Amino acid sequence: MIRIKNSVVLIFVFFTFYSCDSTTKKSEKPLIVTTTGMIADAVKNVVDTLFTVESLMGPGVDPHLYKTKQSDTKKMMEAEVIFHNGVHLEGKMSEALENLSKSKTVIAVASGFDQSRLISNSAFAGSHDPHIWFDVQLWIKVVQYIKHEMQKKYPQHKDVFEKNAVVYVKKLEVFDEWIRLEIEKIPLEKRVMITAHDAFSYFGRAYNIQVRGLQGISTASEYGLNDRIQLVNFICEQKIAAVFVESSVSPKSIQAIMEDCNQKGHPLKLGGELFSDAMGAANTSEGTYIGMIEHNVKTIVAGLK
Numbered sequence: 001m002i003r004i005k006n007s008v009v010l011i012f013v014f015f016t017f018y019s020c021d022s023t024t025k026k027s028e029k030p031l032i033v034t035t036t037g038m039i040a041d042a043v044k045n046v047v048d049t050l051f052t053v054e055s056l057m058g059p060g061v062d063p064h065l066y067k068t069k070q071s072d073t074k075k076m077m078e079a080e081v082i083f084h085n086g087v088h089l090e091g092k093m094s095e096a097l098e099n100l101s102k103s104k105t106v107i108a109v110a111s112g113f114d115q116s117r118l119i120s121n122s123a124f125a126g127s128h129d130p131h132i133w134f135d136v137q138l139w140i141k142v143v144q145y146i147k148h149e150m151q152k153k154y155p156q157h158k159d160v161f162e163k164n165a166v167v168y169v170k171k172l173e174v175f176d177e178w179i180r181l182e183i184e185k186i187p188l189e190k191r192v193m194i195t196a197h198d199a200f201s202y203f204g205r206a207y208n209i210q211v212r213g214l215q216g217i218s219t220a221s222e223y224g225l226n227d228r229i230q231l232v233n234f235i236c237e238q239k240i241a242a243v244f245v246e247s248s249v250s251p252k253s254i255q256a257i258m259e260d261c262n263q264k265g266h267p268l269k270l271g272g273e274l275f276s277d278a279m280g281a282a283n284t285s286e287g288t289y290i291g292m293i294e295h296n297v298k299t300i301v302a303g304l305k
């Protein structure tokens with residue numbers, strides 16, 4: 001009886017110790033919070049397992065309309081570093097980010113490259129297009145900037161960050177070239193991409209494809225009947241074969257364009273769904289930066305070729 005008791009005590013002590021140990025280990029890692037999944041992916045590729053990296057916006061979430069939740073504020077308060085996109089992508093979070101920057105390291109990744117490479121947008125007075133992740137060469141600059149800022153803050157991990165960034169940047173260079181070759185498979189006259197909102201200007205500039213969105217660069221802006229008529233006329237005149245919906249934007253506006261074109265006698269098909277401002281589900285290929293763009297490129301090429 002005594003022996004059984006002892007074993008029970010021993011097992012209890014073991015589990016108590018083990019669970020305490022694993023909890024401690026988990027919380028030992030400093031936390032980095034990012035706004036979008038794309039930024040979290042870039043940070044993870046630099047820091048690997050040295051930090052816990054969490055993004056506030058999951059799959060299908062629209063960053064233009066996203067408002068800071070109470071749980072986000074708590075998470076950001078716990079974080080040692082906060083990375084966001086900047087260029088007004090997270091328009092409704094700017095006050096919260098501004099406040100946090102008084103006591104925390106808050107970094108806008110879009111500050112990490114020569115600002116002349118930002119695309120200015122006349123429809124958005126005095127501002128620039130925030131969708132910088134769609135030019136892989138610009139994203140390489142972002143990865144290098146994240147590495148640089150992390151090395152400054154954590155010099156003890158300088159070499160690890162350097163090594164990780166070199167490996168990832170090489171992968172991105174190869175990927176960039178792959179996109180270029182894939183897009184070239186679409187004949188030049190058919191190389192026009194129509195989406196609900198103007199998220200793909202950087203993609204268009206980088207990979208030589210014309211892009212048109214119905215809604216402007218932010219989903220917060222409204223589109224009028226005139227925008228719709230103009231886009232429908234353009235599609236019919238150019239005999240564009242397909243249009244695309246986006247995972248983080250309602251498909252209603254694109255469906256309306258398709259109906260208008262079909263009524264005008266131009267059969268317009270749905271080319272598929274693209275990831276614009278959010279990545280796909282976690283633990284899928286589309287839940288990574290490379291996987292999300294790879295999906296887009298394959299969908300665009302299959303829809304327009």
Ligand SMILES: [Zn+2]
Nearest residue numbers: 199217218277
């Ligand atoms: Zn957008």
